[in-house]
Amino acid sequence: MKTNITKQELNEGLINVRSAYRLIFEHQKRVLxxxxxxxxxxxxxxxxxNKFFSDPISIKRADYPEVWTSSGMWAWDFLYSYCFEFYFGNQEIKIDDLSFRFDLSVVQVSDTGFWDSENEHKTELDTQTFNAVKSSESYFVFVFESKIDGAESYWNDKDKLGKELYPFLESKENFKVFDTTNGKCQNSKFLMIKYNMSDFIDQQATDIVINQYKSFVFNHTKLEL
Structure with a gap:
C-alpha cells in the first residue's frame, strides 16, 4: 500500500474513486x-x-458470511466486469438432415491494456505495465462453436476458452476460425471475433452488428442463426 500521501491527497483520490464506481455502474448497466x-x-x-483475468470469489457453505475473502487476493477478484463471459447456451440446427449443435457466448473485455502491452515485464498486478488507456480498446468478443450433434465439444470448459481467448486478445487479428475436426466436417468450427463496444451505440447499430455476425458465422459454417 502506498503510504507517502497526505490525508488531503487521499480524500481527493477518494472523490475520483466514488466517481469511478458510479461510472462503472452506468457502463455495466448499459452492457447488461x-x-x-x-x-x-x-x-x-x-x-x-465465467469470470476471466483473475479468480472469482468463492461462495461459503456457512450461512454467514456469504463469500470467502483471504490475504493475498487480487483486487481484480472483486472486479468481475473487467473480463467476463456471458454464456448464451446452445441450440440445435439441421443442415441436409444432419443435426448440429452450436454454443454461443459474448465476452465483455472492458480494457485490453494488459493484452496490448508490449512490456516484457507486464503483470496483472501492476497497471503501470499496461498499455496506455487511450491506446487500448473495449471489446465484445463473440465466441461460437458448431459441431455434429453428439460429437465431442472442443470448447468444453472455461480453461479451454481462456487458452484461446488470451492469445487472441494479444494478437492483432480481428477474428479466428479453425476446423475442430481436421477437415472431417466443414460445418464443425470454432470461431472468435472482436467487436468494439462503441459499435453497439444504439439498437440500430447493434442490429447491424448482429446481422454482420450472422453472415460471418454462415460464411464459415453454413449455419443460419
Whole structure:
C-alpha cells in the first residue's frame, strides 16, 4: 500500500474513486442491457457466465458470511466486469438432415491494456505495465462453436476458452476460425471475433452488428442463426 500521501491527497483520490464506481455502474448497466438484447435476438435462453483475468470469489457453505475473502487476493477478484463471459447456451440446427449443435457466448473485455502491452515485464498486478488507456480498446468478443450433434465439444470448459481467448486478445487479428475436426466436417468450427463496444451505440447499430455476425458465422459454417 502506498503510504507517502497526505490525508488531503487521499480524500481527493477518494472523490475520483466514488466517481469511478458510479461510472462503472452506468457502463455495466448499459452492457447488461446490450447483452440481454443480443441474447434475445438470437433466441438464446441460458443465464450464466465465467469470470476471466483473475479468480472469482468463492461462495461459503456457512450461512454467514456469504463469500470467502483471504490475504493475498487480487483486487481484480472483486472486479468481475473487467473480463467476463456471458454464456448464451446452445441450440440445435439441421443442415441436409444432419443435426448440429452450436454454443454461443459474448465476452465483455472492458480494457485490453494488459493484452496490448508490449512490456516484457507486464503483470496483472501492476497497471503501470499496461498499455496506455487511450491506446487500448473495449471489446465484445463473440465466441461460437458448431459441431455434429453428439460429437465431442472442443470448447468444453472455461480453461479451454481462456487458452484461446488470451492469445487472441494479444494478437492483432480481428477474428479466428479453425476446423475442430481436421477437415472431417466443414460445418464443425470454432470461431472468435472482436467487436468494439462503441459499435453497439444504439439498437440500430447493434442490429447491424448482429446481422454482420450472422453472415460471418454462415460464411464459415453454413449455419443460419
Amino acid at each position: 442491457n446490450t447483452i440481454d438484447y443480443i441474447k434475445d435476438k438470437f433466441g438464446m435462453k441460458a443465464d450464466g457466465g
